[in-house]
Amino acid sequence: MIDVLSAANTRGNAMKKKIPLAAISILVTLFFLAVSIYQLVRAYGGLTAGDEANAAQIAGWTSFLLFLLGLMSLLLIVRSDTANI
Numbered sequence: 001m002i003d004v005l006s007a008a009n010t011r012g013n014a015m016k017k018k019i020p021l022a023a024i025s026i027l028v029t030l031f032f033l034a035v036s037i038y039q040l041v042r043a044y045g046g047l048t049a050g051d052e053a054n055a056a057q058i059a060g061w062t063s064f065l066l067f068l069l070g071l072m073s074l075l076l077i078v079r080s081d082t083a084n085i
Contacts, residue, residue: 018077018078018080021077022074022077022078025070025073025074025077026074028070029067029070029071029073029074032063032064032066032067032070033063033064033067035059035060035063036060036061036063036064036066036067037060038060039056039057039059039060039063040056040057040060040061040064042056042060043056043057043060044057
């Protein structure tokens with residue numbers, strides 16, 4: 001009986017750890033999405049020219065890749081085994 005209660009308590013503590021991690025991951029992911037949209041609009045919207053346009057494209061696509069990595073980390077946090085956090 002004691003083992004069942006301690007396992008349930010451990011699972012509850014792990015869930016308490018998972019929520020802040022997921023919240024931080026969501027914030028970081030949304031930040032990279034916003035930066036990506038901003039830079040790609042600058043690059044392809046005709047707001048920049050020459051080297052500045054190339055830099056905006058590189059920054060936009062790099063931010064988009066970081067956005068995808070943020071989505072992957074959020075997925076891993078949500079689907080992770082709560083006992084190992």
